[in-house]
Amino acid sequence: MSVSYSAAAVDQRSAFASGETPARPARRPVHRSLLRTGSLLAFIAVFVAFSLASPLFLTFTNIATVIGQSAIVGILAFGLTSVIIGGGSDVVRGGIDLSLASNLGLGSAVYASLIQAGYGDATAIVATLAVGLSVGLVNAVSIVGIGILPLLATVAVMNICSGLELVLTQNTAISVSTPWLDLLSGADRFGIPYLAYAIGAVAAVLIVALQYTAYGLRLYAVGEHREAARAAGLPVPAYVVSSYLISGLCGGIAAILYTALLSGSTTGSSEMLLPVVATALLGNVFSGRLLPTIGGTLLSTLLIGFLANGFQLLHVSSYWVSGIQGLLILSVVAATSLARRRRS
């Protein structure tokens, strides 16, 4: 009747005895490294093209200025990046912080109002950072504590922040000027804007924290595969909360720089939201594993900054810039999601 199953077992044993090598070597997919190399090449191509087209582009001052101009969007994008790292890069259910730009607007309004009311810079700085952190905390509580989708929770918080900003400023621009703000908006004796130092410093701290510590590794685990993180014994909610706090703090820091750059608070900070989201998403292609990284976001911030600057130097309408940005994002998101789909 049925073939005795011990025969099958014998066959298995002989396979053991023959010492068959277990696994074929892991193959490293080409498309992923291609995408990364391609993006780096594109970056260099943009750089070279503009250098050839305009003599003003590849000058020390111009480069330094572009970096300084990119600082605010860049720092906000770092915040968003850390949230995407900890919440996962699923666009709908994953981590996202849409309140960042309004957070900045509110922080800047607080800074300017305090100075106007006669408080010093130190107080204003502390208050602005505290506002940023609080916004992060509210996001974290609604997402982790109550369980609202990040997309919805942060949209709600975005509205709250914008509302508070309007209440505080009565929808007017508040001009302030203090020696500290003037210094921050200026440049050092080599012509390097202090804002460029600021983005460098924030990037350095976050790169170390997220890419070179156990905390960072765990945050990636939480975002990439929540079940695996849980199985590894990690307190998942605490890590998600921390990512929103980082994001809120980035909003606070950017608010200070924004106030310095514009000598006060103005309405319209919310227009920064889309460039921030775009920058953070674009950053994925600069990472070898197509993951959100601070380094990648820094590169994409600079790429977008150089694009805008180059077009300006060539007298191309700035309207083109946002169109090209959109195109870039579309192709990048398409390419990364295709590459990632193959992996899973």
Added chain:
Amino acid sequence: MADPVSASDTAATTALSLRSLYKDFGGTRALDGASLEVTKGSIHGLVGQNGAGKSTLIKILAGLHRPDGGTISVHGTLQDHPTPHRAESLGIHFIHQERLLVPSFTVGEALFVGQENLAGTTRLLNRRKLQAKAASVLRERFDIGLPADALIGDLTVAQQQIVQITRALLAKPSILVFDEPTAALVKREVHVLLETIRRLREQGLTIVYISHYLTEIEAICDRVTVLRNGKDVATVDPRVTSASEVASLMIARNVTELFPKQVIQLGEPILKVKGLARSPAFTDVSFTIRRGEIVGLTGLLGSGAKELVRSLFGLERPHQGTIEIDGAVRSIPTPNTAVENGIALVPEDRRGQSIAADLPVRENIGLASLRRFSRLGLVKRKREKAHSDRLIERLGIRTAGGEAPVKSLSGGNQQKVALAKWLSRQSSLYILDEPTIGVDIGAKADIYRLVGELATNGAGILILSTDLIELTGICDRVLVMFRGRMIGDFGAATTSGDEIFDAVTGAGEVQHVG
């Protein structure tokens, strides 16, 4: 050993002792006095049909469920309130069927995340150290070299499993529990895994091995405990007791006669499948279903049975082969074309795929055949209601009324609604995926009666099920899939559940044509 072993000796040689465990889930008894005794340094198999209580037993051991009665002792010490954390601190670790590793991590990162100190790196990560340590651990334990910078997602499933096992080993466990570890592996990878598990035994670990595959159990286990209906019915030495004997221990038979099979006149073939393949899930599948015929389809997870059904309904695209419906070759690229060709699918996952839980019973029943109740694109609610009331009555759906939301119904009655939805369409081929899972015995009988009625009216029925009693009880023939091939076509009347079971588990790779 003629002398009875003294109590202290038993404690010294017993790693794990579960005694008379009871567990109820809302009226259903999952465990009914199950015991499990595992000797230190042995590989102990645990087998049983779906619903026999294996997973409940393991969840109790993992501290995920609290038993209603019984005792658990680990290394001779009685444990009161096991929690997941407690289980780990006692040295019990679990390797689950699904691999819980981050796909974008390198091998080193995946091994050490959350336990970075084991690689000798603390707050600041030393990635080089991580990779070096990972490589040395893997070489030491399994004698394999994985590229240090390879990402988990680029590894084969078997390699991932080795990483997963290594991760568990880093915590220095004394007892490792494998829960269906080979379900997603191909044959050759299974060999590697089994060899790995033997190595672990040589290193002094105690292993509990849960599997449906009796060949695997026979190949590596020192003892095997058979669970049936929440009880341990036997603990045997698989080298002495044959797989067929183990299989028959797993199957309870006296329930079989509950569902008498009706005799139905068979008509023309309604479905003819020839050489159908969708790699890697299944290859070269051919079979025929005639009008009035009830055909069972069974196989373990990974056998390809599920994918076959999905391909017939247009949810997956076969790479090769033809599907003939009513004598004409059809291609079924989408579920929509399947429905147009008279095929109905009642999926296993009721909540996810087959009913809209928040909508009333009436709307659910009418959902698949709205055109029938509509005029000029508007649904005629009266006609829909009359129709659904008729079906509620005919199927004995116990509900507060046609307007009650489906989620207020019991599992069995929800399933009847799912069936009623397709009954309204009058299809010629019904595919039922686990139609009676989670359904009480009364509803089961109703569903079987209904299936018989459909067949009598000239439809062909394909039932995908892992319940062998159900299959042999109500089907004319049972098709068996094993690791991607159709290895058996059994006439249900002339075959015992044991034979089918042997085929399902790979215990006997024989071809029966019924």
